[in-house]
Amino acid sequence: MISTALDKLPTSILDTIGNTPLMRMKRLFLPHDHAIYGKLEAFNPGGSIKDRTAMQLISHAIHSGELKSGDTVVESSSGNMGIGLAQICNYFNLKLEIVVDPMVNNQTVQIMKAYGANINRVEKPANPGGFLQARLDKVQEIMRHEKNCFWTNQYANRQNPEAHLTTMKEIEMALGEAPDFLFAATSTCGTLMGCIQYIQEKELPTQVVAVDAMGSVIFGSAPGERKIPGHGASRKSQFLNPELIADVVHVDDRDCVRGCRKLLDRESLLCGGSSGAVVAALENYLPLIPNDSTIAMILCDRGERYLDTIYNDEWVERELYQEKALAL
8 A cells, every 4th residue: 555644644642742843042042153942842742841751651561561451550740740641541541640749730730630640649848858759658658559550650760761862863853963062951860861871872972961950959969949840859860870961050940930931032932940941051051152052952841831830920029039038
């Protein structure tokens, strides 16, 4: 049979994960002598780069026999991973128990529920380990009481970075060559290390700059309060090899807001908190980058889930400015 264009169309929503656009950003930083690109992961069906991770974790578990229809998937998430898993579990007829903490956005919770996920909340941080450890403790509690459970464990499952070999491959293919620099936010560090693995395997000259949150302990800083979820963590990554990273830039919650609003004002892109962090980090780092460099940024998710926080002037003033002023 002769292949037609119809043969190339997706046959399920899962077929639309990946192959997200790489957009040239001519207006974000003016004037500059660099070619700056953003990998728009909001174009994934669940709205974030975590769709790639969730798909890899679930599909690998199904193919290996660890998961079958009707089983229960359990995971801890600050938001996007939960949505990615909820969509994919719904498709494969898998039950889903998601553990969240108070930083999760209400819209994110409603989306997960719409897909059929059951939401478990922790209200108090663990000491030590913060809310992340509290969520992981709850995961273990669920695993003890539920039958036929599978923990995807995005924090240690090697399929997490494996999912992002394709992310970096897409960037290289879209540009026709490797970028000089790649800026990526940290959390589990799966995206970061997956991209680095591809760069190493292909012997590319790309320098990778990690973007971490103030108050995150990933790179050895002291733990601190963070209001905006999606990047940073209250415990060390099990994937990270810091020797493979060219540099790390730390940004605070205010930087995230400024970066997000710059994306919106300059490029009409409504993105989430980690994208704003990456933009702010690159802006601070630009003086260190040689002229005429090619720079790629991974913009992890869409911004609708942050309308009550990052894009809400009252919340920003109250949570990020008034409280800091009172502390002084």
